Amino acid sequence: MSMIKEALQYIMSFRDVQIIEHNNTKYSNERLTKLPELEPDFVKAKSLAAIVDLVLNELNHPRIADLKIIIQVEGPTEVSVYSSLDQNLDRKRLYAAGAEVPKLQLNTFIGLESMNIHLKSCFVTAEERDELIKLLGNITEEAVKTTSDDGFSQQVVARTGIATMGNVTVPNIIKLTPYRAFLEVNQPESEFLVRMQEGPKVALFEADGGAWRLQARERIKEYFESALEALINEGRVVVLE
Known part of the structure; x- marks a missing residue:
């Protein structure tokens, strides 16, 4: 008996769909489903x-x-x-x-050698980039002095000659141009906060509020x-x- 019922239901499924209009609204005696169209390969x-x-x-x-x-x-x-x-x-x-684009190491302290490699491989060649690389290359392995930090710069021990040491100023804000957009366009320059700590270690922090994204x-x-x-x-x- 169940087989006959299933057969009748299957046959009824082929009946014509009727569209009825009432009060300017159209109704159907069947639930209509839109057939999917061919989509282009993404x-x-x-x-x-x-x-x-x-x-x-x-x-x-x-x-x-x-x-x-x-x-x-x-x-x-x-x-x-x-x-x-x-x-x-x-x-x-x-x-x-x-x-x-290369992965930037921002907002975290890393070793001086790692930062030098990072600056050379992930940032566009520019005067301020090269000056920072040179400065980091001259800093000694002694602890970085932060007692004279006035919020605008830090004093660190660096090599000033073959056998002498001296204090040099590390600017807090520096303009750099990382590779962080499609290479067909000029990479946007932005400001970074440079901070150092014992180790010695150095970190770059974004300081433009993300304005480079708009650019x-x-x-x-x-x-x-x-x-x-x-x-x-x-x-x-x-x-x-």
Whole structure:
């Protein structure tokens, strides 16, 4: 008996769906489910140039030819690309890019040699960077003097000659430019607080309130505005920060 009941239910499942309109509202005798559409294969790139190439090569694909391309700069190391809304109010995520940047050792005290290596490998060459490297290379293994710390600078023992020692001033605030955004754009410079303690050890603390992030996003946006200028003027591409 149960088999007959299941068979009848299966047959009834093929009956026509009826749409009834009442008081300007449409009703159905069946629960309707939207069938999923084919989604494009999601592409994850590692550079801004790759995103530009993808947009230029696939902008006129039949499935998105009538839609705008929206490039969202989500952060210094992350970009996402979407289509505009289609007639079904659906938006497709097409591509993304994630920058490969070195890991910065900030807000923690590390040895002088480690900091020198860190500055040489993770920061853009600049006068203040080189001066800090030189100063750290001359500091002795004696304890760092902090008794004269006035909130603006610290006095430390450093080599001033082949056999002599002397006190040198370590500035509290220094401008440095780490590699921390897509390499196609100029890296944003920002201020860092330099602190030293016994060991001797040194630490860099961010001192710009994160303003560099805004600057990095603006430079990434400018990169796309330059590379895709014609399409932006035609209204085919929109770049958001």
